[in-house]
Amino acid sequence: MANLFPVRLGIESGLNSDLAVRVVERVKAGNPKVEIVGDYKKGVTKLVQLPPTPKKSIEKETWIANKRSMVLRNKQKDHKGTNLRFIHVFISVEKAREGYQYALKPELECPYYCEFCYLQATLKENPVPTIFANFQDEGVLVREIKIGLLGMHMYTQVHGIQSNIKRHGKKRLHQLLRVLEKSIPEATLEEAIHEIFTKYKSEIKRNLEDWSLEHFQSIIAHFDKFDFKDIKRKFHFNNGDLNDGMANDHLTDNLKFLVGIFGNEVMKKDGGQLLIRTKSENIENLEDLDPNGNVIYSVTPGTSYFSKGVPNYKARLKAAATLLKRGYLIRVNIDPILKYPDTVKQYKPILEEIREVMDTNAPNFERITLGMLRFSDSNIEKIVRKRHPDLYQHYKNNMVDKYEDEEKSRYERQFRVDTYKALKDYAEEIMPGVTVRLSTEAVSVWKDMGLTWE
Ligand code: SF4
Secondary structure, three states: OOOOOOOOEEEEEEOHHHHHHHHHHHHHHHHOEEEEEEEEEOOOOOOOOOOOOOOHHHHHHHHOOOOOOOEEEEOOOOOOOOOOOOOOOOOOOOOOOOOOOEEEEEEOOOEEEEEOOOOHHHHHOOOOOOOOOOOOOHHHHHHHHHHHHHHHHHHHHHHHHOOOOOHHHHHHHHHHHHHHHHOOOOOOOOOHHHHHHHHHHHHHHHHHHHOOOHHHHHHHHOOOOOOOOOOOOOOOEEOOEEEEOOOOHHHHHHHHHHHHHHHHHHHHHHHHHEEEOOOOOOOOOHHHOOOOOOEEEEOOOOOOHHHHHHHHHHHHHHHHHHHHHOOEEEEEEEEEEEOOOHHHHHHHHHHHHHHOOOOOOOOOOEEEEEEEEEOOOOHHHHHHHHHHHHHHHHHHHHOOOOOOOOOEEEEEEEHHHHHHHHHHHHHHHHOOOOOEEEEEEEHHHHHHHHOOOO
């Protein structure tokens, strides 16, 4: 499938980074007719002006027009939260099992058209695919990752790990990151986090004490027991939570930049691991790099219903198979599974294709994960209802109110468990030795499946 180029590009004034220049040049080369909107101002400039459109179609047409546009701007510090620019703690809602990790923000939004996409609600204030022109600025991201790792190791060495970090954990960790951000003015790729901690120990302790938050007391009490030298725990930096991790890589080269950071041996020993989540097959930049066993490529194959513009699942799996041979850690994430009259039959061919194209017994093939369609109230009632009537009808016909331990609407619990079991059994039958797990499902569903989340 050909790479995508926007039809209109809004550019913030004053951008001069190599990344900004590269994106503009490549967009113009890929689509010489692109409409350039200069002096773009976030929150002020409206990129999309629809021609006269029937009222009932305005929502959807605006969504499509936004997806075909792009903004290039600098990312500012998150002054209300961490004071960092490009990372924040990822939380999963409910009692779902989800690893502790950071969302990376090289971009926002995505040029594909999945009608079920949660970004429609999460990014409703920023609906246009956006590339941050300062993402590759010298030293900025490395410092944020080191601060993020230090904070996550400190937090988990004191509080341990549960099924997910939950909202209160995110808030506490963000406050800790704010202290670290104030205390650590610089950090390089070759500096291990135990060296950084030793170098700025007195500033960190003083700033923790100055803040006088009650929950910092346990961190202060543990201060001389922190151990960052022999780290076993890995924390992911997820490039694909607020964007597709790869769909715009032909414009940015962000993945070359990121693999350069996460392929580093010190970063690996510090426990920082890159996770790329994508529905794209845009792997050209990754093929000649050395991931040093520290970059996970999570490909998401699925049926094409309610999902437009993405490469078909065979192309996506073929790209993953190529990267498996190049040493990337591979996960195949079949999510969201949609309910059909014959759901298991619809998804068996995807499992068969995995078996055809890759060696699931290779040491760097990690696992297959399964997950199902789910909606937050804000997405289904405020957005999908107006924008995608067929999908809304599917929700009405098939999905149930939330269970006590779930915050989102999902399919009926027994259907989920039965379908997961059938697909897991089939995967294990045709690919002996393969590991199958769930993605973002309630801990109780893991237990119903006979799986433990620890
Ligand atoms: S590829 Fe992912 S991020 Fe992009 S529209 Fe589809 S679900 Fe959303």
